[in-house]
Amino acid sequence: MKEITLGQYYQTDSVLHRLDPRVKLVGTLCYIISLFIVNSWPGYVAVGLFLAVMIVLSRVPFSYIVRGMKAIAFILAVTVIFNLFMTPGEPLVSIWKLTVTREGLSFAIKMAVRLVFLIIGSSLMTLTTTPTQLTDALENLMGPLKKLHVPVHEISMMMSIALRFIPILMEETDKIEKAQMARGADFESKSIIQRVKSMVPILVPLFISAFRRANDLAMAMEARCYHGGEGRTRMKPLVYERRDFIAYVILAVFFGLCIAMRLLNL
Amino acid sequence: MIEVKDACYTYEAGTAMAVNAIDHITTTIPDGQFIGLIGHTGSGKSTFVQLLNGLIKCSSGQVLYNGEDINADGYDRRNLRSHVGLVFQYPEHQLFETDILTDVMFGPKNQGLSEEECRERAKEALLSVGFSERHFSQSPFDLSGGQKRRAAIAGVLAMRPDVLILDEPTAGLDPKGRDNILEMISELNRTHDITILLVSHSMEDVARYVERIMVMDSGHFILDGAPAEVFAQAEKLEEVGLAAPQITYIMRKLKARGLNIQTDALTYEEAAEEILKHRSELEALRTQE
Numbered sequence A: 001m002k003e004i005t006l007g008q009y010y011q012t013d014s015v016l017h018r019l020d021p022r023v024k025l026v027g028t029l030c031y032i033i034s035l036f037i038v039n040s041w042p043g044y045v046a047v048g049l050f051l052a053v054m055i056v057l058s059r060v061p062f063s064y065i066v067r068g069m070k071a072i073a074f075i076l077a078v079t080v081i082f083n084l085f086m087t088p089g090e091p092l093v094s095i096w097k098l099t100v101t102r103e104g105l106s107f108a109i110k111m112a113v114r115l116v117f118l119i120i121g122s123s124l125m126t127l128t129t130t131p132t133q134l135t136d137a138l139e140n141l142m143g144p145l146k147k148l149h150v151p152v153h154e155i156s157m158m159m160s161i162a163l164r165f166i167p168i169l170m171e172e173t174d175k176i177e178k179a180q181m182a183r184g185a186d187f188e189s190k191s192i193i194q195r196v197k198s199m200v201p202i203l204v205p206l207f208i209s210a211f212r213r214a215n216d217l218a219m220a221m222e223a224r225c226y227h228g229g230e231g232r233t234r235m236k237p238l239v240y241e242r243r244d245f246i247a248y249v250i251l252a253v254f255f256g257l258c259i260a261m262r263l264l265n266l
Numbered sequence B: 001m002i003e004v005k006d007a008c009y010t011y012e013a014g015t016a017m018a019v020n021a022i023d024h025i026t027t028t029i030p031d032g033q034f035i036g037l038i039g040h041t042g043s044g045k046s047t048f049v050q051l052l053n054g055l056i057k058c059s060s061g062q063v064l065y066n067g068e069d070i071n072a073d074g075y076d077r078r079n080l081r082s083h084v085g086l087v088f089q090y091p092e093h094q095l096f097e098t099d100i101l102t103d104v105m106f107g108p109k110n111q112g113l114s115e116e117e118c119r120e121r122a123k124e125a126l127l128s129v130g131f132s133e134r135h136f137s138q139s140p141f142d143l144s145g146g147q148k149r150r151a152a153i154a155g156v157l158a159m160r161p162d163v164l165i166l167d168e169p170t171a172g173l174d175p176k177g178r179d180n181i182l183e184m185i186s187e188l189n190r191t192h193d194i195t196i197l198l199v200s201h202s203m204e205d206v207a208r209y210v211e212r213i214m215v216m217d218s219g220h221f222i223l224d225g226a227p228a229e230v231f232a233q234a235e236k237l238e239e240v241g242l243a244a245p246q247i248t249y250i251m252r253k254l255k256a257r258g259l260n261i262q263t264d265a266l267t268y269e270e271a272a273e274e275i276l277k278h279r280s281e282l283e284a285l286r287t288q289e
Helices: A021-036 A040-060 A062-086 A101-126 A130-143 A141-150 A152-182 A192-197 A200-223 A242-263 B045-052 B077-083 B098-112 B115-128 B147-155 B175-192 B201-207 B229-232 B234-239 B246-256 B268-277 B278-289
Strands: A093-097 A100-103 B001-009 B019-029 B034-039 B060-065 B085-089 B163-167 B195-200 B212-217 B218-225
Touching: A021 A101, A021 A130, A021 A242, A040 A101, A040 A242, A062 A100, A062 A101, A093 A101, A093 B077, A101 A130, A130 A141, A141 A152, A141 B175, A152 A200, A152 B045, A152 B085, B001 B045, B019 B045, B019 B060, B019 B195, B019 B218, B034 B045, B045 B085, B045 B163, B045 B195, B045 B212, B077 B085, B077 B098, B085 B147, B085 B195, B098 B115, B098 B147, B115 B175, B147 B163, B147 B175, B175 B195, B175 B201, B195 B201, B201 B229, B212 B229, B218 B229, B229 B234, B234 B246, B246 B268, B268 B278
Parallel strands: B034 B195, B034 B212, B085 B163, B163 B195
Antiparallel strands: A093 A100, B001 B019, B001 B060, B212 B218
């Protein structure tokens, strides 16, 4: 459980860390869209270069990012295998009843590259942005929706609480699991039914503790006069600086380039 | 008997955040002893006790139970855990069944015992921690804090361990609940001859009951011996943010004032007796001043 580094904040000081979270949120969105816009090898190289520069700028060790990728290795493998064997076209190699086609090979590689870029790119945002900054940015960007009576503040508050609770609940699960193991619980059994049954002694205490924590938190918030987003001020209001505008310009250029590549069929 | 040989344990090994929670520890826990394990928060106590029943594996060194290496391949660690029972901090958070009796039966069931036998053991365990028959069908969530704690301890006791490790069993309890639990543990040690390892950060708690105190600081044992020996080195305890029981300080002050008394009293009763022995000296001192 502790090996999940995907999407956790990595503490260091870099240009990307200092960037306004709104820029990073918009940037990540642009980046993901551009991943689906480009459809050629030169396009992938361009996106890859952009990503590589961002990784260097973020000062997050590359090995740390790769370690986070372990979590999606399985999905990646399934995607590649299906694309490899299921795409019709000019046959390359035949193993038993399965045929690898030229189109399949190229499609599988493109798919894999796209997935890896997608995950690394979006995890780069969460690696360089604290959950608080992220929800602040989200609340700010969704601000116009308030006019449509969308409870923007409430949504972002729920999101930040949910994010904050992930590590807490993970630690709690670990503790309960150990306590039940000390009482002889068996989590290594092979049979699926046994394994599902063995989850009960973990899930029940976990739910109870989650409710207790939620209750305590609500009480603590009320004790400090929390009453929703109306008239609430911030300790660190989001203010754009020069580097943020520069970043927007770079983003626009990158995005424009991707669209141009697609239109020109490069 | 549990032997620990040169054991180390590192959290987050290989990263910048690596912490040596256990740093080359060697010690022996003989059968039947009642031991107090004392240390400041973060001194490695909780990590150490988890090494003893194989919940975590030491990064280097060995842990032997009755002469066998518990981390060896093929060693039955699940079986070990029914011999070395571990009660975690705030054990009441592990309760999950609809009534106490069924919850306590969880351990024996995992040992593969028959329904009858499980029920028998659970009843015995619950009675020994001070519940009566009428409580058995109560939901664990309707109990008071101290009762929950006792029910959770019964859950481990029902497995009939030879060694019982309790990680801060009195944390967050009122004085009466605390005394109840400590008295009960001490009773288990005397009548059932169970080896007890009591983890605590309060000297007052353990001084009265244990026969040996191990003091831990940043992954090492800095003191290990009978309570009187350990408390004699109050300065060393203070260095690591702990303190000897208040009574030790009173006795020492009296001695410093010229009273020729023994300073190794562990309880208020012993201290009172010792002071009363020297009543005449005390009177003499008073008139001098």
